[in-house]
Amino acid sequence: MSSVLELLEAHYGIASATVLGEPDDRVTRVSSPRGELAVKRFTADDVELANREAGLLAVLAPIDPRYRVQSLLQTRDAALLAFVEDDAAVLVTHWCRGSMKVYTDIAEAEWHALGTELGALHTRLTRFTGSLPRASELLVDLTAEREKITGIRGRVASREPARSAEIGRYLDARLALLDAYGERGATPPPGPEHAIHNDYNQYNYLFDGTLPPIILDWEGAIAAPQTYEVVRCLNHLPLVAPTHATAFVNGYRSVRPLDRDTLRWAVDRCLLEHAIKSWPLEQLLAGTSQAEHALAGSMEVLLALHAGVQELERFFGLG
Helix, strand or coil: CCCHHHHHHHHHCCCCCEEEECCCCCEEEEEECCEEEEEEEECHHHHHHHHHHHHHHHHCCCCCCCCEECCECCCCCCCCCEECHHHCEEEEEECCCCECCCHHHCCHHHHHHHHHHHHHHHHHHCCCCCCCCEHHHCCCCHHHHHHHHHHHHHHHHHHCHHHHHHHHHHHHHHHHHHHHHHHHHCCCCCCCCEEECCCCCHHHEEECCCCCCEECCCCCCEEECHHHHHHHHHCCHHHHCHHHHHHHHHHHHCCCCCCHHHHHHHHHHHHHHHHCCCHHHHHHHHCCCCHHHHHHHHHHHHHHHHHCHHHHHHHCCCC
16 A cells, blocks of 8 residues: 555645554554644555544534544545555545543543434434445344353363452353343344444443543444443443433433333343453453453453342332
């Protein structure tokens, strides 16, 4: 692929740019006459993701003080993406300054702003008409998932014997949630499916001193009942910080209602998804770097949900 600066000049008419850094292996930060830019590269295999992110940012472009997203730059031909050699693609947005916060450092007022923001985003995203994977297309073989959880015990005992008891309790909790909520969670969602971010969490909130935060990375969006995203992004927050979770829900409800039947399905689906979430443990057993951190987070959330599922249901008015 041509250099980032060559691509900017050829497809965006931006010359005299300077590379400032590469925050990750796909994004380059650039200084240019049009301000600081984020140049995101997609391989040919990921062009569908590029189209998805560009289309969503275009729909969200009209100014709404209740939400903030990256501002998309069009090419010199007024296209949302630049298609380059090897069937790859480039998406360019204005660079956004700010920092991430772990969920425990997000203040109550910030949670309220995030809830209001999600409600406003969902309202706008009902206008998105592009193609997205749908929650209703997810098929879960509950028997196979149960066998996968039970089958991993032997591998844990042989490769992580010192942690066999600890991880065994985690696997027991996964099985209990799968047995209790799997059947209901695997049913098709009620109501319409619209675009959702699908990764609305601390890793995609950018805080810059102004509320609401900027919401990053839309390439993983799917179509689902939008209420599902409220439950999914809160995770175990209603159990460990109920006042913050309440602030989030109050913010969301100030913009959009939450349907009880859809909430019931969303809680069941989220509990099922936590029960079958195997990749952190698989990565640990494979010796992948950063696997310990991912597994610790997964275990924290899963065990909290297992112990507090009735409290979670009461929080959402389902008890």
